[in-house]
Every structure is written in structure tokens, then in C-alpha cells.
Amino acid sequence: MALSLHSLTHKLWRTISAVKTGVVLILLAVVFSVAGTVILQRPMTDADEMQRAYSPQMLRFLDAVGLTDVFHTPWFIALLLLVSLSIVAASVDRFPNSWRFFARPYKSPDENFLKVLPVHAQIPVADEEAGLVAAERAFHKLRWKSERIVRRNGFSLFVERHRISELAVYVVHASLLLIFLGGIVDALYGWRGFLTLNQGQQSNVVALRNGATRNLPFAVRCDAAGEDTYTDGSPKRWWSKLAVVQDGRDVQRKEIEVNDPLVYRGLRFYQASYGSTGKLDHLLLAATPSTGTTGPREISLALSQTLALDSDTSVQLAEFIPDYVVGDGHVYTRSNDVVNPAVHLIVTSQNVRAQNSKVRNSKTKTSRTVNVWIPEIPGFAENGQSPYNFEVRDLKIGNFTGLQVSHEPGQWAVWAGVILMGIGLTFVFYVVHVRVWVLPVRDGRGRVTLWIGGSANRNRDAFEQKFQKLIEKIKEQLPAESHKSRQPETTFAGK
Numbered sequence: 363m364a365l366s367l368h369s370l371t372h373k374l375w376r377t378i379s380a381v382k383t384g385v386v387l388i389l390l391a392v393v394f395s396v397a398g399t400v401i402l403q404r405p406m407t408d409a410d411e412m413q414r415a416y417s418p419q420m421l422r423f424l425d426a427v428g429l430t431d432v433f434h435t436p437w438f439i440a441l442l443l444l445v446s447l448s449i450v451a452a453s454v455d456r457f458p459n460s461w462r463f464f465a466r467p468y469k470s471p472d473e474n475f476l477k478v479l480p481v482h483a484q485i486p487v488a489d490e491e492a493g494l495v496a497a498e499r500a501f502h503k504l505r506w507k508s509e510r511i512v513r514r515n516g517f518s519l520f521v522e523r524h525r526i527s528e529l530a531v532y533v534v535h536a537s538l539l540l541i542f543l544g545g546i547v548d549a550l551y552g553w554r555g556f557l558t559l560n561q562g563q564q565s566n567v568v569a570l571r572n573g574a575t576r577n578l579p580f581a582v583r584c585d586a587a588g589e590d591t592y593t594d595g596s597p598k599r600w601w602s603k604l605a606v607v608q609d610g611r612d613v614q615r616k617e618i619e620v621n622d623p624l625v626y627r628g629l630r631f632y633q634a635s636y637g638s639t640g641k642l643d644h645l646l647l648a649a650t651p652s653t654g655t656t657g658p659r660e661i662s663l664a665l666s667q668t669l670a671l672d673s674d675t676s677v678q679l680a681e682f683i684p685d686y687v688v689g690d691g692h693v694y695t696r697s698n699d700v701v702n703p704a705v706h707l708i709v710t711s712q713n714v715r716a717q718n719s720k721v722r723n724s725k726t727k728t729s730r731t732v733n734v735w736i737p738e739i740p741g742f743a744e745n746g747q748s749p750y751n752f753e754v755r756d757l758k759i760g761n762f763t764g765l766q767v768s769h770e771p772g773q774w775a776v777w778a779g780v781i782l783m784g785i786g787l788t789f790v791f792y793v794v795h796v797r798v799w800v801l802p803v804r805d806g807r808g809r810v811t812l813w814i815g816g817s818a819n820r821n822r823d824a825f826e827q828k829f830q831k832l833i834e835k836i837k838e839q840l841p842a843e844s845h846k847s848r849q850p851e852t853t854f855a856g857k
Contacts, residue, residue: 379451387445388538394441398432404571439549442542453535464528469511469520471799471815481826482815483833485840490516490802492841493812497800500835506798519800527793528819533786540779547772557631557765559584560639564607568767580608582624582631585615587763589636600636602763628769635764640698641665642682645705646756649677652749660755674712675749677734681706684759686739693742700759707734709748795819798832812836 377383401424402415412421412430421430428435468475476482487493494510497519501508511518555568555576564583568576586603599619606614606626616624624631642665648658649671661669663679670676685696686704693704709732735743736754745751798816805811814833818825 375451375455378448379455381452384445384448384452387441387448391441391445391542394432394438397429401429401432403432404430433545434549439546442546442549446539446542446546449535449538453532457532460528460532464525467520467522467525467797469509469799470513470518471801476801476803476813476815479815479817481817481822481829482813483829485812485814485833485837487802487810487812487840490810493802493810494519494800496839496841497812497814497836499839500832501798503835504832508800513801516802518802519798521796521798521800523796524789524793525795527789527795530786530789530793534783534790537779537781537783537786540775540782542779544772544775544777544779547775548770552768552770552772554766554768556634557582557767558762559765560641560762561585561587561643561760564605578629580606580613580626582765583607583612584763587636587761600633600763602633602636602765604631604765628771630768630770632766632768633763634766637762637764638684638698638700639760639762640684640695640700641760642679643758643760645679645682645754645758648753648755649750650753652751658753671709671750676710677750677752678708678710679705680708682757688739688741691741693739703757704739705736705754705757707736707752708732709734709750711749791820794821794825796825796828798829 402412404412407415416424424430428437432438471479485493487496494517498508501519501521506521506523508519508521511520553570553576555570557565557568559565559582561584564581566578566581568578570576583605584602585605587601589600590598592598601617601619603617604615604624605612606624614624614626618624618631618633620633623633645663647661647663649661650656650658659671661671661677663669663677665679665682668676668678683693683695683704683706684698684700685702687694687696687702693706696702711730711732713728713730732744732748733742734745734748734752736752738745796816796818798814801813803811803813814829814836816825816829816832
């Protein structure tokens, strides 16, 4: 039983650590990540938009399998854990050999190595020392640092460049583990919600995707929100001027826009939406006495505000309807879009009249209110009875900003992984591990030949060109008599 358990464990380990297993799992993670990008995700997407984008049957299927919230589903977290386990297993299984290759470089090749190395050349030299000195000078001109190796029957040279690139694959492995760790931490401990603010409003309550709310230890205030448009009127960007309020004071301010969030204490506030509240911010009116005794006077009113026009008359902004419609004896609001606005003013006048009593010079004041509508709505407006005529000069509608709030504690690991992956891939693709050996060898007749061999772990075509350049440099550094005596014996073998 113990043997079979050991065999099963060994087989499972070999399967998990296999390169094919890791490639398949990474491809699955990539496919589902792309699906989470292409398919509309909850709660970032409005429910009505989800229903418009997919049929009811398709939406039920996507919700059931978790494709509308891919990055927070248990099966996606399990997939990331499995991929991470496969990467760790593959690294543990192969790292000892890689480390031995890195820590103990092969500096003194034997005869079998000389025969099988694909890239090598032979140059006849007068004596061993002259050949080694010429090779050292050639390396120096190429800015390659050479090392003399003591052999049993003489000396050789060894040159190595960028040995660290042999471990670059493990840097990539570590970067993937960091990225997956960040994704797992975000899925388990992160959250996302929404916060809607009108101009001048502040709040610390975030609505979460599951219908619950979360109270922040600080509040966010919207000082302004707006929209920039192109010349044709199409939206160019939405922006909001936000302030973080803590302990009654502003601790941070920023104007945000899409993809440029406000970040404070690990929370990110993204610009998600923008629109009109349909509520009046302020109204600018021109008030002219009906008697025509004076010219128009400009006044500014906010909703429910009362302003004195003279000693006996005041006006109150009672109601603003952005898109009005009349029906069933009432004035209704059709939408929050300012397409057919109406303003309801209440004008109050104080009338003074004498009383019939025994007390002489006794007077009393009575109030009279008039409903003024702009524009004049028949059946509701009493504009003709108002002591003032009103004309709208300007109106400003309040806007709201929709903020997506995210807490992603694993983002530090994700970004560290992305940076580390960039470093690792740079070493993998652009940093080549080069090794060159130079050995004086003698043939059966005692003649000395300088054997030069080299290898590169990638981009071998470019390395062969550099190798040929090295051979030419060595030949240039040899004494003149070496060229004259046995020049034809120089050989080169490629792959």
C-alpha cells in the first residue's frame, strides 16, 4: 500500500511539474481572463445594459457558470492556485540542475567536448604561449574578460558573458507567481462598489455589488463635475473635482477622469459615469415692474429661496421642472433631461388698506400670492396678476458624478510581477549567455594548433558572426611568421 501511495504521489508530482501541464493551465487562465475582459462583468455593468447585451437564456447561463464575474469565482481562484502550484513544482524540479550549471561553470573542456561542440575553429600557431597571448589580446579588444585556466599539461582560456541569463526563466516564473498571488488576494479580500455624488455633496457610504454597503473611514466630496465635448458635440471626457474629507478637513484634492483615479489609503475612485440631476442649481431672472416705472432688475434664485423685490413684494422659486408635460390637471416631470423646462414662481404682495372702525387712521396689511409660470402654462399660470414680469436669463442644472470604488490589496503584487516579468523577459530574449574556450592542442607530429570553441544559449546565428569576428581578431594578433607558415590549416565548423 505504501509503495502504491508513493508511486501515485510521484506520478502526480511528475504530472504537475511537467511543462505541458503548466502550459495548458496558463493557457486556460489566459482564456478565462480574456473572457472576463470581453464579456460584460457585474457589477461594473448596469443591469439594464446586461439585459440589452444578452438574451435571457444566455444571461442565465453566463451568471450560472460565473462568466459575468470571472475574477471572483471560486473556480477561477482554484485555477490560479493550480497554475501557481505547477510553476512552483516545475521550478523546484529543474532548479538544482540549473543552479549547478550556474554555480560551477564548465571551464576546462575534455577531448570529447572538443569533438562535439558545433561552433569551433582551429588556427595553427608557433607555440602555445604565443597563441594564448594573441587570444587574450583579441578578447581585450572585444572587451571580453578572459580567465586563464590551469590544466594538467598547460594552460587554456575561458570567457563567459551574461551567465545570469540562464536563471532568467526563474525570474519569469517568480513574476507569474506574484501576478497570480495578487489576483488571488484581490479575489478573496478585495471589493468593488459605487458612490454617486451631486455637486457639493459628500458621503462615506459605498454601495457594494451584493446590495450591502460599506462605510469608509473618511468622506469624499464632489466640488464640481462636467463633460468636455468635441466640436460635433460628442463626449470627449468626463471629469470630477473631488476632495477627501477626514476629521472635518480636506486632506487631498484631485480632478479625476477616466483611467486617472483618485487614490487614497489603498482605495481607488474611478470616474465611471456622469449626468444631469435634473435639479436646478441656480436661476438668473430679469424682474421688471408691471407699471413700467423702472427698468429690469437681475436676480438670482435657488430652489425654495425667497427674495424681496421691493418693500411690499417678494418672489420665491417654488419649483423647477426640466421636462414638463401637462395632463389630468397637473404638471408632470417627464424626464431629468432639460429639453422642455418650466419654472414655477410664487409672488407675494402686501396690500395696505384702511379699516372701518372708531379708531382713526387704522390700517391693515393683507397678503396676496400669485402663481407665475415660465413659460406661461394655461390653467396654472396667473402671470397677468403679478406686479412683476419675469424673464429667464440663465439657468444652471446640477450634475452628478458616478464613482467606481475599488479596494485591491493585491495590486502591489500584480505590478511588482509585471515589472519583474519585463526584466525577466528582457534577459530571456535579449541577454545571451556566451561561453568561449581557447586551448592549445598538438597533433601527432607535434605541431601546435589553437582550438577555439564557443556556445550561446540562444540567437546562435548572431553568435556565429561574432565568433568569426573573434577568429579574425586572434589571427590579427598572431606573430607574422604564424601566418606565413601554416595559414591553410585554419578551419571552422558551424552547427
